Amino acid sequence: MRYFKRISLILIIILFSLILMNEYSMPNGKILIKDIVVNKKNNFHYINFNQELNFDSLIINAINKGIPLVFKVVLRVVEKKEIWPTKIIKKEVRYYQIEYKALRKIYRVIDTNGKIHEYKNIAEATEKILKIKELELAIDDNGDFELWLNVSLDRKKLPKPLQVNYFDSTWNISSEKGIHKLGKLN
Amino acid sequence: MKYIITIVSFIGIALLILLAKAISNSELISSDSFRILLGLNIFFICSLIVLIGFQIFRLLQSVKKEIIGSRLTLRLVMSFALMGIVPVLIVYLVSVNFLTKSIESWFDVKVESALEGGLTLGQKTIDILMEDIELKGKSIAYSIGNVAPEKRNSLLTDLRAKFGIQDAVIFDLNSIIIEVSSEKSNLIPPIPSINDLERGGREFFGRIEEEDGEQIFLKTFTPILTKNINSKTLILQLTQPIPPAIANLALSVESVYGEYQQLTYSRNSLKIIYILTLTLVLLLALLSSVSASFIISRRFSSPLAMLADATKQISKGNYKKIISEQGKDEIGVLIRSFNSMTSQLEDATKNSEKDRERVEIARTFLETILAHLTTGVIVLDEKKIIQLNNIAASKMLKIKPTDMSNKLMSEIINKNLLFKPLYEYVESYINNNKENKKETSQEFKLNKDSEQERTIMLQVTPLKDNKGKSYVLVIDDVSEVTQVQRHRAWGEIARRLAHEIKNPLTPIQLSAERIQHKFKSKLSKEDSEILERSTNTIVNQVNALKIMVNEFAEYARPPKTQKDAVKIDNLIDEVVDLYDIDKIVKIKKDKKIPIIYADQNKLRQVIINLLENSQDALKQIKNKEIKIFLNSKSNEIELVLEDNGIGIPDMIIGRIFEPYVTSKKTGTGLGLAIVHKIIEEHKGKITIKRIKNSGTRVTINLKSGNK
Numbered sequence: 001m002r003y004f005k006r007i008s009l010i011l012i013i014i015l016f017s018l019i020l021m022n023e024y025s026m027p028n029g030k031i032l033i034k035d036i037v038v039n040k041k042n043n044f045h046y047i048n049f050n051q052e053l054n055f056d057s058l059i060i061n062a063i064n065k066g067i068p069l070v071f072k073v074v075l076r077v078v079e080k081k082e083i084w085p086t087k088i089i090k091k092e093v094r095y096y097q098i099e100y101k102a103l104r105k106i107y108r109v110i111d112t113n114g115k116i117h118e119y120k121n122i123a124e125a126t127e128k129i130l131k132i133k134e135l136e137l138a139i140d141d142n143g144d145f146e147l148w149l150n151v152s153l154d155r156k157k158l159p160k161p162l163q164v165n166y167f168d169s170t171w172n173i174s175s176e177k178g179i180h181k182l183g184k185l186n
Numbered sequence: 187m188k189y190i191i192t193i194v195s196f197i198g199i200a201l202l203i204l205l206a207k208a209i210s211n212s213e214l215i216s217s218d219s220f221r222i223l224l225g226l227n228i229f230f231i232c233s234l235i236v237l238i239g240f241q242i243f244r245l246l247q248s249v250k251k252e253i254i255g256s257r258l259t260l261r262l263v264m265s266f267a268l269m270g271i272v273p274v275l276i277v278y279l280v281s282v283n284f285l286t287k288s289i290e291s292w293f294d295v296k297v298e299s300a301l302e303g304g305l306t307l308g309q310k311t312i313d314i315l316m317e318d319i320e321l322k323g324k325s326i327a328y329s330i331g332n333v334a335p336e337k338r339n340s341l342l343t344d345l346r347a348k349f350g351i352q353d354a355v356i357f358d359l360n361s362i363i364i365e366v367s368s369e370k371s372n373l374i375p376p377i378p379s380i381n382d383l384e385r386g387g388r389e390f391f392g393r394i395e396e397e398d399g400e401q402i403f404l405k406t407f408t409p410i411l412t413k414n415i416n417s418k419t420l421i422l423q424l425t426q427p428i429p430p431a432i433a434n435l436a437l438s439v440e441s442v443y444g445e446y447q448q449l450t451y452s453r454n455s456l457k458i459i460y461i462l463t464l465t466l467v468l469l470l471a472l473l474s475s476v477s478a479s480f481i482i483s484r485r486f487s488s489p490l491a492m493l494a495d496a497t498k499q500i501s502k503g504n505y506k507k508i509i510s511e512q513g514k515d516e517i518g519v520l521i522r523s524f525n526s527m528t529s530q531l532e533d534a535t536k537n538s539e540k541d542r543e544r545v546e547i548a549r550t551f552l553e554t555i556l557a558h559l560t561t562g563v564i565v566l567d568e569k570k571i572i573q574l575n576n577i578a579a580s581k582m583l584k585i586k587p588t589d590m591s592n593k594l595m596s597e598i599i600n601k602n603l604l605f606k607p608l609y610e611y612v613e614s615y616i617n618n619n620k621e622n623k624k625e626t627s628q629e630f631k632l633n634k635d636s637e638q639e640r641t642i643m644l645q646v647t648p649l650k651d652n653k654g655k656s657y658v659l660v661i662d663d664v665s666e667v668t669q670v671q672r673h674r675a676w677g678e679i680a681r682r683l684a685h686e687i688k689n690p691l692t693p694i695q696l697s698a699e700r701i702q703h704k705f706k707s708k709l710s711k712e713d714s715e716i717l718e719r720s721t722n723t724i725v726n727q728v729n730a731l732k733i734m735v736n737e738f739a740e741y742a743r744p745p746k747t748q749k750d751a752v753k754i755d756n757l758i759d760e761v762v763d764l765y766d767i768d769k770i771v772k773i774k775k776d777k778k779i780p781i782i783y784a785d786q787n788k789l790r791q792v793i794i795n796l797l798e799n800s801q802d803a804l805k806q807i808k809n810k811e812i813k814i815f816l817n818s819k820s821n822e823i824e825l826v827l828e829d830n831g832i833g834i835p836d837m838i839i840g841r842i843f844e845p846y847v848t849s850k851k852t853g854t855g856l857g858l859a860i861v862h863k864i865i866e867e868h869k870g871k872i873t874i875k876r877i878k879n880s881g882t883r884v885t886i887n888l889k890s891g892n893k
Contacts, residue, residue: 062451066444103308103402103440155757159445161452168455 016156019121030054031071031151031175038147047075047135051151051175053126055089058170060122064109068099070157073112075135076148089145147180188593192481194230194237198474201227202467219786220385227466234473241480254498255491259483266479271472285460293450308436312428316392316404319426322349323408324390327422330356330365343367353425356410358418359387378423382407386421402433489517493524505532562661568654570595570616582661604632608644608661615646616657624648629664639840640665669843676845676859680738688735691728698724737856741845747785747867754888755779755816757786761793765799767812775816779823780890788864794818795857796827796884802850803831803882820891822870830881834874840875 021173028165032052039046055063063069094112101108107125109117112132119125150183152174162171202858205227208220245263246255327343333341338356346354346367355375356364361383366375378386385391386407395403410420427433449456492509498730499507509521556563562579564572573591580587583602590598599609607630615626627648632640643662646656702721706714755775762771797812804810807830815826834842834849841847845861848855858874865872870888877883 034613062447065447065451066440067451101396102305102443103312103436104396105309106394159448159452161448162455168458181244 008052030056030173033149033151033175036147036180043044045050047147049132049133049149051130051132053130055173059173063098063100063122066100066102067162068097068157070095070097070154071129072152072154072157073132073135074148074150074152078146078148086146092135094132094135095157096130097157098125141156145181148177149175149180150177151175187350190237193425194234194474194477197230197479198234198470201230202470202474203469205463205470224462224466227470231466231469231473234470234477238473238476238480240427241477254495255487258487258490259480260488262483263476263479266482267476270475270479274468274475278464281464285464289453289457289460293453298446299452300447301439304439305443308432308439311432311436312394312402312404315426315428316394316406318425319351319404319406320390320392320408322351323406323422323424326351326354326424327351327408327410330420330422331410331791339365339367351424351426353423355423355425356422357386357423359383359421364420375425378407383421386423387419396437400434400437401430402428402436404428447710471768489521493521496524496528500528500531501674503535505529505535538821560663562659562663564590564595564659564661565649566595566616566657566659568613568616568656570613570639572598573656579659579661582663604640605642607632608642608659610645612646612657612659633840672844673859673863677741677863680741680845680856684735684739685735687731688739691732691735695725695728698728737860741856741860741863747788749783749785750785751781752786752789753779754782754784754789754825757790758793758814758816758825760817761790761797762814765794765797765801767797770804770810771797771812771814773814773816776818779816780889782823782890784868784888785864792861792864792886795861799857800827800829800831800882803829805834807831819887821891822887825886825888826883827886828877828881828883830877833876833880833882836876839874843872 030053032054033049035048035050037048039048059069061120073092073094073096075090075094076088077090078086079086080086096112097110099108100106101118105120107119107122109119109125109128110129111117112135117125117128131136153171155171158171201223204223208223245256245260250261326342326349329341329345330338331462342354342356342365345351353366353368353370353375355366355368357378358364361377363375363377363381368375371742375843387409392404392406395405397403406424406426406428408422408424410422412420428436489509489512496507496509507528508525511521511525512518556576558675559576559578562582563574563576564579565574567573572593575587575590577587580590583590583598583605585598585601595609595612599605611628611630625645627643627645630642630644632642641664641764643664645660645662647660649658650656698721702718705717711718759772762768762773800812804812809830811830813826813828815824815828817824817826833848838847838849843858845859846855848857849858862872865886865888869886870886872887875883875885
């Protein structure tokens with residue numbers, strides 16, 4: 001009986017920790033990925049998609065105060081197998097950053113290719129980063145493919161002071177880990 | 187377990203140091219290493235909580251099982267824990283308060299306003315410079331638009347130099363450079379975008395550009411309006427760097443403002459992480475100290491628990507409990523003293539045990555003696571309550587030995603009034619013994635008027651011990667001794683009498699016969715008849731005296747028996763036949779009567795004497811009856827002879843075996859005395875009793891089987 005009580009206590013602590021960790025690691029779904037289109041051009045497949053960013057006033061205020069935000073686009077193309085676990089054909093990680101330059105009163109966007117774009121207002125700036133164009137997939141036509149796409153705010157690229165509080169969920173900005181069936185591409 | 191706690195405590199201290207180091211390094215705080223460290227700390231704290239919980243559980247179990255030392259350990263642990271918890275909690279609360287206030291103080295409103303003011307100042311400066319360059323641009327564009335194309339370059343150079351502009355470039359809408367003027371001689375100007383040129387062709391617009399985060403440039407696009415309507419649209423691009431002093435300051439303010447805002451946003455995060463770290467440090471310190479308190483408490487309580495356990499063992503009589511010596515402190519001295527005391531106690535107990543054994547042996551010895559004494563011994567206290575009595579005493583009083591203990595003597599005596607005179611004597615003695623008289627003794631004749639007269643010798647001895655006074659009563663039944671003494675006295679008398687009387691009897695008889703023989707013929711007939719009658723009387727009386735003397739001699743003779751195998755049933759038949767009294771004698775015998783070893787002649791005399799006594803008692807009785815019973819018992823035979831004669835008077839029945847004690851008018855009174863003597867010589871037993879209505883019963887018991 002006493003061992004049962006001891007094990008129960010340990011289990012309760014572990015369960016509580018897991019719930020806590022899960023709570024803070026849950027994406028809050030502020031980014032919505034939509035309009036995914038796969039095109040074939042010169043025997044290469046490209047993906048285009050739009051995003052809908054639902055920043056709350058706290059995030060917009062933070063941008064306006066000069067906090068740079070870096071978004072991470074993780075794209076995985078996996079081939080589905082009957083028995084064997086799914087095989088990752090390609091993994092592509094891209095970053096884009098948005099920041100406000102207070103002195104010049106401009107919004108600066110550094111796109112996934114590292115190119116800098118500057119805008120007078122935030123709407124123009126976000127408009128730029130919402131559309132992801134011509135992301136190469138590098139797949140052939142014969143497989144049965146799935147596209148796993150996720151866009152999230154990269155907390156590790158936040159300014160150091162903001163990385164301190166691991167428990168602050170304000171900065172948990174992410175899309176759902178969406179799975180999009182591509183099927184056989186022709 | 188103490189090793190585990192020690193190791194855990196060291197790990198806790200190490201983690202504490204690492205955490206303290208990490209918290210002082212802002213780079214490290216935001217790193218994954220710090221997160222791992224935090225995780226480790228949390229895991230370690232959980233482990234400590236489990237460990238402490240287990241320790242508490244074990245301790246409570248020990249308390250429940252009443253294990254010696256567990257309560258003391260619990261109290262010490264609680265004391266140590268309280269001693270640790272209270273000050274650490276106070277320090278923690280103060281630290282949290284201090285920390286919160288310190289972090290808040292970093293974000294003073296004035297600082298933020300100053301930074302915002304600085305930033306705005308920079309913005310305004312740039313705006314003013316922009317307005318200035320706008321005016322200059324418009325002025326140059328106007329001038330250029332009104333001169334011939336071949337004079338443009340010199341005019342552009344003059345005006346650029348005049349207005350202090352760094353670069354001035356004229357583009358057409360196709361991004362072709364028309365004119366260039368620059369402070370730098372070898373300038374290859376960057377081509378603006380088509381959008382910029384198109385917009386610049388329509389209207390004036392300016393832009394602030396940053397180069398390498400160090401230098402700020404103002405770039406303006408101004409349309410050049412010419413008089414020739416058909417001429418191409420030209421755009422004047424002016425590039426003017428902001429003075430480095432202003433640019434650096436403005437960039438610095440922007441950078442600081444950004445960092446300040448980042449810090450502002452991390453204010454709560456910093457508070458949380460510092461409080462979390464502080465809490466972890468507190469918990470680590472507290473839990474480590476509580477863990478350590480278990481070891482320290484056990485270390486303190488262990489020797490005391492051993493002492494308590496040893497004391498308990500000693501109270502149970504185990505004096506061999508020796509505690510291992512620990513250290514040279516006061517507890518060590520206490521343990522050594524305790525061990526010395528235990529050793530002394532053991533020696534004392536051994537001696538005491540030996541004394542007790544000696545006393546016990548003596549007591550057992552005394553009890554055995556008392557139990558085997560034929561003399562009754564009773565010990566009374568001052569209240570006359572029986573403290574001790576032996577078996578002989580209870581037999582005398584005819585009461586079970588166990589029923590006598592702790593009873594009032596008077597209660598016991600009321601159950602057997604025969605001994606009342608003794609009690610009265612004792613009561614009187616005790617009541618009057620306040621002056622501590624010496625011992626006293628008294629002889630009592632009990633049952634004087636009955637067949638069982640008893641002579642009791644009572645001796646009372648006062649004792650004085652620490653419980654008070656007590657009295658030892660020694661009761662001795664000397665009836666048999668008295669009787670034996672009396673028989674011996676009679677034997678001596680009979681022997682002397684026989685010796686003194688028997689010797690002159692023969693000369694007297696011979697002298698009387700001689701006188702008769704010599705003088706009978708010489709005397710007259712009448713005198714001769716008188717002489718004959720007188721001498722005959724003398725001879726007859728001498729013969730009678732001879733018979734009496736012979737009987738005395740028989741009574742007084744020394745015990746000498748010739749034992750042979752005797753069939754007593756045949757002997758009885760023979761004697762009965764001899765007396766020819768078959769009609770009145772009824773014999774009842776067991777089927778098998780064992781042989782006894784006895785002097786047949788003397789046994790015959792016993793039977794003859796008893797039958798003669800019975801016949802004498804039956805002389806005046808009409809229905810004369812003598813019954814003889816011969817029974818075989820385990821190691822003896824029992825001969826019972828009953829008659830329905832006149833019986834023996836109560837007054838003499840107690841002394842009936844004494845010489846000259848008889849109820850008959852004739853006879854010497856020695857018959858039963860001789861019978862008694864013969865039976866005693868055969869180590870048998872004879873009793874004589876009156877039968878209830880009339881008659882007498884004589885019972886003889888003789889041992890059978892061996893010589």
